Amino acid sequence: MSMKADDNQLPFADVIGASVNDMRNSLGQVLYKLTGISEELDTQESKLGLQVVEYEVTRMQNVMNQLHGLYLIETDSLTIQMQEVYVFELIDDILAGMNGLLANKKVEVELRGEDICWYLDPYLMTNVLNIAILNAVRYTNDKICITLVHSEKGLSISIDDNGQGYPDVVLERFNNVKAGMSIEEVSSQNIGWLFCEKIASLHKNQGNAGETILDNESVISGGRLQVLLP
Template identity: 30%
Template sequence: MDKIKDDRDGIDLKSAFAMVSHDIKNSLGILLKFIGTISESSEMEGCAGIQQCADMEYEVRRINNNLVKLLTLFKVEEGVYLLNVDAHSVKDFLDEALLEHAVIMRQKGIEYDIECDHDLYWYFDRNLMMGVMGNAISNALRYTGDSIRLTAEASPHGLTIGVEDNGEGFPSNILAQQNGFMNPESGFITNNTGLGLFFTQTVLDLHQHDGVRGRVELANRADADGGVFSILLP
């Protein structure tokens, strides 16, 4: 019994978690390819189950993205994540971020628009920011009516990327307490574990320039129904 106990005490649970998470993520990637094939066939054949395919892909992709966030947070916590900040075309970045959700948007009849100067470039870690955008777009798709819009604009204060929807907008109590909404306990998003918010905050904390860190701002659209989730990078 003592030998068994000693062996168990020597298990590195963090390493085991990382290995199992990688394995699950790879399996989910294969599953997503299968779902994509089924979805394309369903669309071509006019299958009545197309909505179920869209819902299934949304949930599997959400699980996969959460695993990616966990693995990234694990690397940041262990001090082994190498921040890769470089200049990127913001328009290409936004196009790629939406492309990941293209099938779901098409199947659910959600229209989209991108407003961004083709010559706009900014410095950021593309992989980390893609995770932040994926979380923001996923939430917009959950609460929108039938459209979302991505915007990007540079100013002396930094780069502002907006994710807009035409749903019911943010509750007034959340808008009134912007300083605390990023805390998992805030209840910012119903049925959300807070992982997406924690990941977003961690990524934005890593993006600093002259002592200024990235941040998020919330607002409701002035010209129509819906909310605006704005990411500000220095």
């Protein structure tokens, strides 16, 4: 190669930024068309097919957000804008975005606790809760329970499902991710958890940092992902 390496290098930050921008625009159109189609469908069979499409589109959106978010964290260029936000408003928006999916999958969502105003980054936390709730949609039987609790340690947001609960091997993998151990089996699920943990830990207060906990302590007997923000 006679050219200097510098001349040849792609400005990757820009390439990724432009590509994600494009994908977001596309997904916007896909989601919009899906809502239209959903209203026209009447057979049970076609609705079942649509439900798969909706689930996968939402998943794609989450994967893109977590991939891009982790890239921004790694390159120290993540935007963090803390605001005082009513947490149920965030959750309400997320559920509204999954409206069709939840209806078609016949998953009931219950909100428990008082609405609490908390100091957090609403855009990043929306991504985290989107991942957590979609994860619950995947594992639940037919119900998801989201609980807000304000304790001395801060705010706890629990997303509980009534599925089978996580097998030990999955819980172990989660704890390895959290402990910062190298991810042996890089899966989208692991990356999602890593993203959630990193975003939670960016939320700090009086020397404490946020965290995520995965266990089978669901109040409706199943799995549970808990996000703790100090």
